[in-house]
Amino acid sequence: xxxxxxxxxxxxxxxxxxxxxxxxxxxxxxxxxxxxxxxxxxxxxxxxxxxxxxxxxxxxxxxxxxxxxxxxxxxxxxxxxxxxxxxxxxxxxxxxxxxxxxxxxxxxxxxxxxxxxxxxxxxxxxxxxxxxxxxxxxxxxxxxxxxxxxxxxxxxxxxxxxxxxxxxxxxxxxxxxxxxxxxxxxxxxxxxxxxxxxxxxxxxxxxxxxxxxxxxxxxxxxxxxxxxxxxxxxxxxxxxxxxxxxxxxxxxxxxxxxxxxxxxxxxx
Amino acid sequence: xxxxxxxxxxxxxxxxxxxxxxxxxxxxxxxxxxxxxxxxxxxxxxxxxxxxxxxxxxxxxxxxxxxxxxxxxxxxxxxxxxxxxxxxxxxxxxxxxxxxxxxxxxxxxxxxxxxxxxxxxxxxxxxxxxxxxxxxxxxxxxxxxxxxxxxxxxxxxxxxxxxxxxxxxxxxxxxxxxxxxxxxxxxxxxxxxxxxxxxxxxxxxxxxxxxxxxxxxxxxxxxxxxxxxxxxxxxxxxxxxxxxxxxxxxxxxxxxxxxxxxxxxxxxxxxxxxxxxxxxxxxxxxxxxxxxxxxxxxxxxxxxxxxxxxxxxxxxxxxxxxxxxxxxxxxxxxxxxxxxxxxxxxxxxxxxxxxxxxxxxxxxxxxxxxxxxxxxxxxxxxxxxxxxxxxxxxxxxxxxxxxxxxxxxxxxxxxxxxxxxxxxxxxxxxxxxxxxxxxxxxxxxxxxxxxxxxxxxxxxxxxxxxxxxxxxxxxxxxxxxxxxxxxx
Numbered sequence: 185x186x187x188x189x190x191x192x193x194x195x196x197x198x199x200x201x202x203x204x205x206x207x208x209x210x211x212x213x214x215x216x217x218x219x220x221x222x223x224x225x226x227x228x229x230x231x232x233x234x235x236x237x238x239x240x241x242x243x244x245x246x247x248x249x250x251x252x253x254x255x256x257x258x259x260x261x262x263x264x265x266x267x268x269x270x271x272x273x274x275x276x277x278x279x280x281x282x283x284x285x286x287x288x289x290x291x292x293x294x295x296x297x298x299x300x301x302x303x304x305x306x307x308x309x310x311x312x313x314x315x316x317x318x319x320x321x322x323x324x325x326x327x328x329x330x331x332x333x334x335x336x337x338x339x340x341x342x343x344x345x346x347x348x349x350x351x352x353x354x355x356x357x358x359x360x361x362x363x364x365x366x367x368x369x370x371x372x373x374x375x376x377x378x379x380x381x382x383x384x385x386x387x388x389x390x391x392x393x394x395x396x397x398x399x400x401x402x403x404x405x406x407x408x409x410x411x412x413x414x415x416x417x418x419x420x421x422x423x424x425x426x427x428x429x430x431x432x433x434x435x436x437x438x439x440x441x442x443x444x445x446x447x448x449x450x451x452x
Numbered sequence: 453x454x455x456x457x458x459x460x461x462x463x464x465x466x467x468x469x470x471x472x473x474x475x476x477x478x479x480x481x482x483x484x485x486x487x488x489x490x491x492x493x494x495x496x497x498x499x500x501x502x503x504x505x506x507x508x509x510x511x512x513x514x515x516x517x518x519x520x521x522x523x524x525x526x527x528x529x530x531x532x533x534x535x536x537x538x539x540x541x542x543x544x545x546x547x548x549x550x551x552x553x554x555x556x557x558x559x560x561x562x563x564x565x566x567x568x569x570x571x572x573x574x575x576x577x578x579x580x581x582x583x584x585x586x587x588x589x590x591x592x593x594x595x596x597x598x599x600x601x602x603x604x605x606x607x608x609x610x611x612x613x614x615x616x617x618x619x620x621x622x623x624x625x626x627x628x629x630x631x632x633x634x635x636x637x638x639x640x641x642x643x644x645x646x647x648x649x650x651x652x653x654x655x656x657x658x659x660x661x662x663x664x665x666x667x668x669x670x671x672x673x674x675x676x677x678x679x680x681x682x683x684x685x686x687x688x689x690x691x692x693x694x695x696x697x698x699x700x701x702x703x704x705x706x707x708x709x710x711x712x713x714x715x716x717x718x719x720x721x722x723x724x725x726x727x728x729x730x731x732x733x734x735x736x737x738x739x740x741x742x743x744x745x746x747x748x749x750x751x752x753x754x755x756x757x758x759x760x761x762x763x764x765x766x767x768x769x770x771x772x773x774x775x776x777x778x779x780x781x782x783x784x785x786x787x788x789x790x791x792x793x794x795x796x797x798x799x800x801x802x803x804x805x806x807x808x809x810x811x812x813x814x815x816x817x818x819x820x821x822x823x824x825x826x827x828x829x830x831x832x833x834x835x836x837x838x839x840x841x842x843x844x845x846x847x848x849x850x851x852x853x854x855x856x857x858x859x860x861x862x863x864x865x866x867x868x869x870x871x872x873x874x875x876x877x878x879x880x881x882x883x884x885x886x887x888x889x890x891x892x893x894x895x896x897x898x899x900x901x902x903x904x905x906x907x908x909x910x911x912x913x914x915x916x917x918x919x920x921x922x923x924x925x926x927x928x929x930x931x932x933x934x935x936x937x938x939x940x
Binding site for chain 1: 481482525528541548552555556683684707708723725732742744746750843
């Protein structure tokens with residue numbers, strides 16, 4: 185009897201310890217949730233870029249843009265005006281938690297605020313390219329198609345809808361996505377080429393002339409409003425959705441028809 | 453006038469006896485007997501639209517400049533094949549809708565063949581004496597898949613070029629003769645200039661001629677051996693109950709032709725398929741992603757994606773990895789499929805002739821094996837879209853592939869076991885239909901020995917009870933035909 189009591193007591197102790205660890209874990213992780221970010225608008229003025237930066241960015245990227253354990257520096261590599269504008273205008277930054285993936289989403293700032301932030305971050309001395317000037321009308325559509333097919337289609341698909349990339353060999357990694365370009369603005373497209381965000385390679389001025397960039401952007405704007413003269417576009421992903429429609433609508437309708445024409449066992 | 457013409461032919465050919473016999477031929481009315489006709493009528497739509505397309509398609513990889521309504525390629529030098537498909541899509545009146553109807557018809561054609569095959573399999577309609585038609589049917593499926601792929605490859609766009617590159621690599625992977633074979637088929641190293649022209653001849657002449665020939669034999673054998681039918685009162689091993697060809701079955705069948713054509717035309721008119729102008733012309737150094745074949749080759753594509761990377765060396769020769777999923781697997785698949793009637797005869801010790809069909813529950817082992825097989829190919833089929841699934845779910849493509857590798861090992865036996873239990877329970881419950889089976893039968897009935905499941909085998913020999921409609925005089929033991937009384 186004493187023996188049993190002893191065992192029970194031991195179990196209670198273990199359970200208590202586990203509970204304490206769990207509670208502590210909860211408390212720890214809840215401390216780690218998003219840094220406080222004010223939703224109040226910051227008044228227009230010479231200080232707005234600095235205020236927004238210190239409020240929303242400095243926690244991870246440090247006050248001078250040199251980076252911290254939570255986020256990379258904003259100076260080395262292709263960092264600079266184009267990179268900053270790309271990350272902010274595509275809503276990839278800011279993120280609430282350093283472990284969050286950067287995703288294409290609605291931007292957190294209006295264009296004027298982004299402009300101020302870009303100016304403030306550029307002053308850190310990043311050597312990346314400036315925000316490019318794009319004139320897609322000056323581009324050549326056929327040249328754009330050729331360059332797009334050759335350089336972009338392998339990841340972003342010939343139709344621009346994007347695709348999955350082979351990530352690291354860890355099966356539990358989040359997938360890497362070559363994002364859809366269907367909503368990309370001409371400036372964002374040019375910026376991405378010049379700075380190579382994420383796993384995308386850099387297609388800098390030594391790769392593409394301004395004329396070539398303009399041509400790619402022009403072809404992309406054609407892809408964004410493609411000539412779907414065949415009817416429903418079915419997501420522009422090719423045989424996968426076509427096969428689904430072929431079975432569900434085509435074979436499905438034909439089977440319904442034969443069922444209506446024919447009889448069942450026991451039916452006359 | 454008509455009578456005189458008929459008489460003129462009859463006195464010279466003796467046609468009236470044949471026509472008389474043909475028009476009174478009896479066809480069963482069960483809906484599942486018309487699935488094969490969906491394939492037949494899709495094929496006719498394919499022939500009609502395909503003929504139109506040949507008037508405009510130019511099967512050559514020589515280059516010329518496209519000048520037409522598609523702006524991004526206007527003034528660009530592309531292959532004649534691609535140029536002519538662009539012209540069909542933009543500049544030839546009704547060209548695009550014909551292309552689209554043709555492509556949708558191909559998807560539905562092969563889809564309905566597969567459904568027809570499943571119907572024949574799960575009801576045991578392939579049993580003696582119909583093994584011949586089973587073999588012809590499987591050959592038709594192979595030819596249909598082959599013709600689908602050759603058609604998919606003709607436009608010389610970036611997607612189909614990617615497919616041809618895979619086909620070339622698969623040919624290369626055959627041990628010993630692979631390189632020779634690939635060069636022979638393609639006329640040189642990829643991308644060879646010969647392949648489009650050769651595929652065109654294969655696509656519009658050789659394979660369609662084979663399909664028409666085998667289809668004719670397929671139908672003639674059905675005619676000769678007469679239809680199977682489901683077990684119902686008044687239907688025996690010795691008769692066929694249904695409607696006469698003229699007028700009632702002919703009306704149904706012609707109606708089905710119009711209905712299938714209508715479905716295909718609506719699809720071709722409303723839903724875009726294979727927009728090759730968006731894919732761009734094929735250039736060997738380019739590639740697009742996602743790249744999938746049409747659905748009927750999805751299982752091979754999926755197998756290529758699922759088989760892990762490994763090397764095999766035999767007698768000093770390397771057997772390249774793609775050989776296993778893309779040559780061996782289809783080879784084994786179709787060999788087993790062709791051999792199935794004989795395998796079942798051997799293992800089930802049933803070499804008797806059967807004209808009455810099984811319900812799936814009557815032969816739970818066959819049904820379970822069929823379900824297992826279908827699951828196996830379905831998992832591979834879905835795995836062919838692993839990149840799109842990864843994108844849609846936001847999960848790692850390696851993780852998705854791992855899941856499919858696990859699923860392909862556990863799902864087929866699981867589904868097979870579940871099907872077996874279900875069939876046993878269905879028999880034990882005595883329900884006429886799955887929807888009428890009480891749920892409890894699943895747990896209770898499974899242990900009971902399916903005493904009902906073998907009933908048909910006893911019945912199979914009761915045909916001589918119906919002396920009147922005994923085996924017809926063609927010496928094949930084929931059943932006699934009973935038309936329904938006219939319906940009220």
